[in-house]
Amino acid sequence: MSLPPINSARKQKQTFITHTNVQNLKYQLALQELEDPSGAHNTELEEQEQHLIEITDALKRAQADFEARTAKLEARERALEARRQALFRQKADVDLYAFRSKEKQSRNLKVIAKRYSDMSLALQEISSLTDAISGAAALLSILIERNKAYGEYGTFVTRVYKRLLTDNDGTYTPESTNFPPQAQRNDDIRALTNCMDYVLGVYSRLVKEESTSLELEQTLSTTYDNATRSFADAKTAHMATVAGLEQQVASLEMEIDALTLKQESLRTDNELFLFKLHAHTQEISGVQGAVKNLLERIAAVVEERHNFLTERASISDLLGGVSPALQEQVEKYYMEAKGLVNKDECFKRVLGSGLLARLRDIYCLGLALEDADELVRIVAEGFGDR
Known part of the structure; x- marks a missing residue:
């Protein structure tokens, strides 16, 4: 074989x-x-x-x-798996950071809106104080003009009253019955008495109104001065508040710009990692x-x-x-x-x-x-x- x-x-x-x-x-x-x-x-x-x-x-x-x-393949597989997990973790961190940045930006916008609202309320308060002061100033001007008229009217009544006293030899009293011989008639005496009573009442009323007007003028002057000081203090405080708010708004805007830039950078890095x-x-x-x-x-x-x-x-x-x-x-x-x-x-x-x-x-x-x-x-x- x-x-x-x-x-x-x-x-x-x-x-x-x-x-x-x-x-x-x-x-x-x-x-x-x-x-x-x-x-x-x-x-x-x-x-x-x-x-x-x-x-x-x-x-x-x-x-x-x-x-x-x-x-070599197993080593590459392990390295790539570790790299993939690291990239996924970085992507998760980037997404979480972007979410937190959006939340923080939303909160900052709400704070800015609230502060703008506070600024608007402060400006409205300043405007109302300005209107009140303007009204008080106008009322004070009217009272000053009225007091001036009351003063002139009172001066005229005082001269009339003194002239009547002079015509009666300076001895006139409402209760007196000793009239001069030319005024013995009852009608003349009654008319003269009524005239004197009327003039005295008008004089007393004018004096009282003048005193009240002067007191009101003094009160309004004090109120005006106090309101002016309060307005100046409030204006200074509000201006300081507005300046602080403007500075805070500027800092927040800068922070938002920085966060936006950082988010763009992270997005670019994420795209590079994916590549x-x-x-x-x-x-x-x-x-x-x-x-x-x-x-x-x-x-x-x-x-x-x-x-x-x-x-x-x-x-x-x-x-x-x-x-x-x-x-x-x-x-x-x-x-x-x-x-x-x-x-x-x-x-x-x-x-x-x-x-x-x-x-x-x-x-x-x-x-x-x-x-x-x-x-x-x-x-x-x-x-x-x-």
Whole structure:
């Protein structure tokens, strides 16, 4: 029995070997050694051995390259995940700061409106005081003119009264019955008495009104002086208040401008962070493409059990362990879900479907490479026994 030759087409197609190939090869080698140890087929066996060694070396190099790329990819994944979380935290801080800035700006606008209202009330009070002072000044002017008229009228009555006394020789009294001889008639005496009584009453009334008017003038003058002083004091106080309010409004406007500028700066930084995150996402996509290409290259040795084990793999198996930060995020999500979602689903939602798909590809690739490494070890042991 001779070992059947392996043509070049089969060599080119069968880049990797399986368990069945190894068993067949060992069986054929044993038969060859028993039947014809130095036959013509030894050259072909050496070629197969050399071909297997080349495949083993290529597989080891591919495995080493894959492990290096996997380690680099995992490091990038961790760094990008940390960066993404940091960017999300910064975005949350920016949003919170913008919300607080809007609230503070709203409160400042309310304070400004309240202070403008206080300024308006103060100006209205000043206007009312000014109107009251103007009315008092006008009334005082009228009283002064009236007192002047009363003074002239009183002077005239006084002269009339003195003239009547002179005409009666300066001895007239209302109760007197000693009239001069030319005034003995009763009608003349009665008319003169009535005239004197009337003039005396008018004189007394004018004197009383003049005294009352003078007292009122004095009171109004005092009130006017007090109102003028109060107005000056109130005006000074209100002007100081208005100046303080204007200064506070100016400071608030400057603070609002500074907050607006800071908000614009934070928004620009946030856009830059999002741009960097997009760039890192593109890098991850490139690495994922390289992993998929490598999976396509070794698709011939990927078995159904690899896919089955990949689908059944847990999150801890895919990640090689769960970090405390990830565990904390999952616990927080689980508490927010109030037990309506199980822990595995919480892990999936926290990591995202895209990242899980990449992790499963890498895990499947690792399983295939582990089997390939095991096959290489078995073949090496077979050649060692030989």
